[in-house]
Each structure stands twice: as C-alpha cells, then as structure tokens.
Amino acid sequence: MTTIPLRDTRLAYLEQGRGEPLVFVHGTLGSMRDFPGQVGFFSQSHRVIAYSRRFHPPNPADRSGDSYSLSVHAADLAEMIEALGIAPATVIGSSYGGFVALCCAIRHPGFIQRLVLGEPPMLPLLKKTHEGEIALEEFEANALAPARAALAAGDDTLGVRKFFDGVSGRRGTFDLLPAPSREKLLESAGALRLELRAGTDDYMPAIPDDQIHSTLVPVLLLNGQKSPRMFSLITDELERLLPDTYRVLIPGAGHAMHAANPAFYNGVVKEFLAPD
Numbered sequence: 001m002t003t004i005p006l007r008d009t010r011l012a013y014l015e016q017g018r019g020e021p022l023v024f025v026h027g028t029l030g031s032m033r034d035f036p037g038q039v040g041f042f043s044q045s046h047r048v049i050a051y052s053r054r055f056h057p058p059n060p061a062d063r064s065g066d067s068y069s070l071s072v073h074a075a076d077l078a079e080m081i082e083a084l085g086i087a088p089a090t091v092i093g094s095s096y097g098g099f100v101a102l103c104c105a106i107r108h109p110g111f112i113q114r115l116v117l118g119e120p121p122m123l124p125l126l127k128k129t130h131e132g133e134i135a136l137e138e139f140e141a142n143a144l145a146p147a148r149a150a151l152a153a154g155d156d157t158l159g160v161r162k163f164f165d166g167v168s169g170r171r172g173t174f175d176l177l178p179a180p181s182r183e184k185l186l187e188s189a190g191a192l193r194l195e196l197r198a199g200t201d202d203y204m205p206a207i208p209d210d211q212i213h214s215t216l217v218p219v220l221l222l223n224g225q226k227s228p229r230m231f232s233l234i235t236d237e238l239e240r241l242l243p244d245t246y247r248v249l250i251p252g253a254g255h256a257m258h259a260a261n262p263a264f265y266n267g268v269v270k271e272f273l274a275p276d
Helices: 036-042 070-084 096-107 123-128 130-152 156-168 179-186 189-197 209-213 229-241 262-273
Strands: 002-005 010-016 020-025 046-051 089-094 112-118 219-224 245-250
Touching (some): 010 036, 020 070, 036 262, 096 209, 130 156, 130 189, 130 229, 156 189
Parallel strands (some): 089 112
C-alpha cells in the first residue's frame, strides 16, 4: 500500500502488474481491499490499481467541514488518473464506485476509455417509472432512513446492518456474515455516516439524460442475479441512455457480484477488455 497526494488530501492505493491500466473503484461500505479476486487475476496482464476513496479506510473518515460529494469523488478519480499518468484508463466501478466512475467519464472526458459498472445506485433514475418510484420508496424506508437514524444516534453496528441488509435485499444478511467480514464493513461506518447526512444534491445528484447519453466510451453493465429489483431498474435506464453498452447478468450473485462469483465476473470483464 502507498498513498498519493491530491489537491487537498492523500488517498491510499495498491498497485500490481504491468500493462494497460485498470482502476477499481469500490462502493459505499468498501475500500481498496474489496477486490482480492480481481487484483491477482487481472494483474497477470494489466497494471491494476485499486484505491480507497476519500473518507474510506485507511484514509481519514472525517474532517471538519468536508462533505460526501459525488463531484468530489469524481474529481479525485480524475486527478488520480492524471497523477499516475495512466489516462485514458479503463475504470471498473462497484456500486457507488460505478456512479463515481460514470460521473468522472461525463465531467472529465479523456480520462476514461472504457467503463465497467456494477449496479451503480443512481437512485434518481428510479423516478422515471412507477415501479422504480415504488422501489425507491421501499429502499428509503427499509434501508436509508433507519441507517441514517442509527448512525446519527451513534449506533454504528445497527446503521451498517440496516444499510447492508437493504442493499442486499434480505433482512438478516449482515448477521450471517463471518465476523471478519462484519468488522471490515464496520470500518466504513464513518464514511457511511458522512454519505447519509450529506445533502441529496451532493451525494446522489440527478445527472441529466443528455449528459449520460453523451458518454461515448464503451460501457459494460453488470447485474447480480440475486440483487434487489431496484438495481435492475436503474441498469435498464442506463442501458437505454448510454449509446455503447454490453449488459451481462452475473449468476448466483447479489450486489457484491465481483466477490460472490469472481470467476464468472472476471471472465466477462476480460472478454470486454479484449481487443476487437
């Protein structure tokens, strides 16, 4: 592990392999350690970089006055790509990391040549359909609101449990995890607290359709077979709006599909990366 200085912070990252650069961007309850099944595999043929986003371990969880902002995370990604001299890079985003990657591609053209998006939680897209609006209301009631309340009250375990179960789509999922996995998720409680107390326009802004449509890079869209319907509805909208997409369902996997079925996930991504 090493760190890289950006405009107002330092971010931890790991790097392995040589060749075409691949940048992995983790989700909400995550860090650069989220991709062990991918780093070893892809570093055989690529220069693999996985970093911890601002506020996520081992980076500082909170600094007075800082806000959890999609724009800031996207700017961090662009600055990191530039600092490492790897533009344009292929960026592989998991969950909120996919939202960050797409935002970076839109707002910082030229830094990204291909995108892999694993169920980015672009919640505003759910408002486009009646089914999506119902799914959004359920997610707010069953996951976001109780997690926000628990974290505000200082109960990190309950807050992470409510959020994780909501994203997984099944109550009790967090408690079934092995103790080391639960502890790893709890390390990101501070980042989750910042995210959920941020203004919606900061951490979950609505990106205009024409900006999404203007993303001309090839995009691989991935869904987990066992993921909540909400994520498929969001991916439906992205498939409709993005001009160059390829979509695959990862069998036997939920939202953390890269961890649940790494062999299938890696094979699909490898095929997407192969020269035409």
